[in-house]
Amino acid sequence: MSAHANMPNMNVNLDELIRLRHWLHMHPEVSRHETKTAKHVREYLEKHATPDEIIFLAGAGFAAVYNGKEPGKTVLIRAELDALPIHEINDDIPYRSKFDGVGHKCGHDGHMTILAGLAQIYAKERPQSGRIVLLYQPDEETGTGARECSRHPNFQKIKPDFAFSLHNFPDFPKHQILCKTGTFTSSVRFMAIRLTGKESHSAMPETGANPSLAIAEITLLSQEVQAQFDTPEEYALVVPIHFQMGISSSGVSPGYGEAHYTIRSCRDETVDKIWDTFSKKAQEIAERHKLKIELEVLEDFAANFNDAEVVEMVEKAAKENGFNYTQLEKPFRGGEDFGEILKQHKGAMFGLGAGENRPNLHNPDYDFPDEIITTGIKMFKHMIEQALASNEGTLTKAA
Template identity: 45%
Template sequence: MTQTKPVWLPEVQAFRRQLHQHPELSGAEEQTALRVLEKLEHLQPSQIFTGLGGHGVAAVFDSGRPGPTLLFRTELDALPIEEVNEFAYRSTNPGVSHKCGHDGHMAVMMGFAHYLQGHPPGKGRVLLLFQPAEEIGAGAQWMLDDPGFDALLPIDHAFAFHNLPGFPSGQIVCREGPFSAAVQSLIVRLHGKTAHAGEPENGTNPAMAISEIIKASQTACQPDRDKEGFAILTPVHINLGEVAYGVSAGYGEIHLTIRTWTEAEMEKLSQRLLDYIGRVSKKYGLKAETEWTNIFRTNRNDPEMAALIEAAAEAEGFSYHTAPYAFKWGEDFGAFTQQYRGAMFGIGSGEDHPALHNPDYDFPDEIIPVGVRMYTRLCEAILNH
């Protein structure tokens, strides 16, 4: 059935492109939040909260009648990637761009806000949450820990989506249980002693320790998703000494990302890795310091909420695909699904669409109405039945 083009779509598309032109990094989304706030104020929600967990914004559409509270979340931040696209709305911030599609996710949320203005919930409340710092796995917890967030409680259900290049345009992708992996990043700092490169025996060079840590991290990998103990450990950065050919390095560091399906598996693997680093540093006479960063919890889909998503896709006439595995990337929405009954789903961006985090990626405007229709259908299924 042919759908009538929503009257709000041109405005929301223009908003998406404005956001694309002015991306901001995690924790620095001040102007993005102000643009969101300006649009929301025109749509007259019951309440607007700002400054949540940094630059987070929440709009509340309250029916004034008892009922569940639904949270729908989107992201504010962009990535430190130089854009190569040449279209008119390309990023104006050098080295920063919306290469994960958060500009499109925000556009969908604004289209949903337009719908709620004209079709307020029949009971309960709908919360539209614009989260900072998703890309570094911190913003969700910042919001949850913010005392101002208490005014939004209680929350009964939580939903979010992510666009998915590689899937047919507009296809809905979901599954019960883990939707995205648990991901943590580890920084290992190894302190030795600098020496002359011609007399390395007078110093303590971390090079061999780093090489052994890399080898051990690859041995610990189990990338086959069909087998138990799925784990991917990826070296992402190494720093050793200086470009000074007469100097044997006395300091080095290695950064790794670790991915598993669950927090329990993450905890066991992380402890084994830390124990190994301790043994290797002792073997080579080094002092080791470790730091965890960019922590993403498993995004766990409640079975009933996943079933609602499948039913919504069917009711809207969208193609639906049950993902056989969780996705290997991290998603900060896991901080919400581990506290509230909820689920995340994907919307296909096109089978040949550039991949997420690629310099030539751009969110496809044609799936904006798909996201809005999924959110409105979920809202109606829970609050208006």
């Protein structure tokens, strides 16, 4: 069967792309450990879709550059290299993860493959003008990869005029395109509160400082702060996630406790405000209980804030390719670190339906559907053509 048959004018070898996706699925690596994944993709590109340049970025990250015949706009397309610390339970697939406890459960294997399809196209036929940069970014799941790549000195060689990315979304029909102007994925912050008091005999707790009441008050506070910022226009969530304190069945009244919360809202500014309010009041509570308080941001995902004009490009690409287009009313509540790149560069992230009635992202039986690889390629190709043809001045936002 020829894979070319279902992709007229696309110059893509789909069989080869599916083989690549299955190899990546079989060899998943978690954030900060994606060296073999990055090496495999690089070798694939060098062998089957030779780029003009490889730019090394933070961690295992790199970008493959395809230059047009004449200078013009630079368009960056992003995919993620990392898998998750989730054990794959799909025993029925021949390309099941070889590594216990690690699986491609967010479909990043599919995203990488879509970019490899673009590489096939542009390696064979360079664009008339401009530059296409395929960014293979590490550490998305920890919320650090996009930030570190975009701050890496070598990122200066890229200077994108446009930045695009997609994420697959189960729960939506396959090939459906989802987008919206403004926030597409939420601003998310994981915070830890550490309270240090003093151990004591549990027969004489008054001689120590036990953090339990402070943790209880701070947890009630989290709901108060959530209510304060939760509005019909912009939602807010402050969710208790993890607690740790004391030793079971002991006569010791603990002197240390830890409480973790996640904060979510539509905009980074709102999450900042929630964080300020929450941490100030938590400090007061700690003082009242004679505890030392330490606050730490464990992970931080900037909202993906989509540019209105680029969202029009997404819609046009969907409609002209014959895909169903849905304008979302509300952003997704999840975080996705591409938002860091959209803070600096004009662009958008869109969703690609991965099929209803199937496992969801981060489920142990999730597997990216191969049928939507070509949908992703067609979408990006159309958007790249629109971006390269745009004759606006430099579109890089001021930092």
